Amino acid sequence: MNSSIRIRPARPDDRGEFYEVCLKTSDNGADGSHLHDDPDALGHLYVGPYLALESTFSFALEDEMGVCGYCFGTPDSESFYQRFKSKWLPPIQQTLQTPIGEPSNWTLSEQLHDLLLHPDKFIYFPESFAAYPAHMHIDLLPRAQGQGWGRKLLEQEMNLLRSAGAHGVHLAVAPGNTRALAFYRKLGFQNLPAGPDAPEDTVFQGRVF
Numbered sequence: 001m002n003s004s005i006r007i008r009p010a011r012p013d014d015r016g017e018f019y020e021v022c023l024k025t026s027d028n029g030a031d032g033s034h035l036h037d038d039p040d041a042l043g044h045l046y047v048g049p050y051l052a053l054e055s056t057f058s059f060a061l062e063d064e065m066g067v068c069g070y071c072f073g074t075p076d077s078e079s080f081y082q083r084f085k086s087k088w089l090p091p092i093q094q095t096l097q098t099p100i101g102e103p104s105n106w107t108l109s110e111q112l113h114d115l116l117l118h119p120d121k122f123i124y125f126p127e128s129f130a131a132y133p134a135h136m137h138i139d140l141l142p143r144a145q146g147q148g149w150g151r152k153l154l155e156q157e158m159n160l161l162r163s164a165g166a167h168g169v170h171l172a173v174a175p176g177n178t179r180a181l182a183f184y185r186k187l188g189f190q191n192l193p194a195g196p197d198a199p200e201d202t203v204f205q206g207r208v209f
Contacts, residue, residue: 005149007156010058010070015051017067018060019043025139028177041112045122046137047072049088054080057136057160059153061144068144071153073136075164077125080135085119093117124172124198132192132206134166154187162209170206172199181205 010018022043026032036042050072051058061069074080096117099110106114115122125135136157140150161169170192173180181203189205198204 005061005063005068005144005147007149007153008060008062010051010055010060010072012051012055014060014067014070015043015048018047018051018070021067021070021139021141022047024141028174029179035108036112037107038109038113041109041116044092044116045112049080049084050074050137052088053083057157057164059156061140061149061153063144065143069138069140069149069153071136071138071157073134073157073161073169075134075161075166077129077133077135077170081119081123081125084123089116089119122199124194124202124204126195126198128193128195129170129204129206131208132168132170134161134164134169136161136169136171138171150183151187158207158209166209168206168208170204173203173205175201175203 019040023033023036023039024031026042027035033039047070054072054074057073057075059071060067061071093116096113098117099106099114103111103114136154138150138153138157158169171184171189173184184205187207189207192204192206194202194204
């Protein structure tokens with residue numbers, strides 16, 4: 001284990017490095033930077049809103065080279081998504097243009113812009129997830145992987161969510177990210193049934209505290 005790595009509370013000035021970690025782990029855990037015309041779009045969905053709206057539940061993983069991972073969460077997904085739409089998205093939406101042409105021809109960044117402009121396509125919190133009101137999101141760069149830091153981050157996050165009153169947590173995983181799926185199963189997560197309106201190419205897993 002790299003002794004220089006540490007977990008600390010996230011800070012507002014971490015945003016740039018967090019967005020970079022998000023990009024560099026976006027291709028099923030591998031670097032997906034080359035897939036994005038707009039390098040900020042993915043972070044606007046998966047990083048920025050947590051740092052802005054749920055800073056208490058945001059952690060950074062840091063070594064001598066800088067930020068090498070993060071973990072974000074919220075104890076109340078329903079409340080979070082309401083604030084995501086009403087507070088976080090409006091100023092971002094003003095900077096975006098609606099993609100034109102056939103959706104099948106959109107670039108990945110255009111697909112993300114469409115989700116930012118139409119968040120109900122992105123948000124998925126059905127009644128069947130009631131036992132898992134919290135949700136969280138974690139990414140680690142390769143230099144921080146395989147050393148137990150992912151487990152440490154998630155356990156710290158889950159302890160905090162539990163102390164905030166959540167009795168269960170869920171997360172979303174790309175089906176091609178088999179390493180992450182196996183990792184979560186080792187931590188006691190189980191696949192959750194997703195309805196016909198669930199986002200495509202997404203596996204949902206949950207764990208009761």
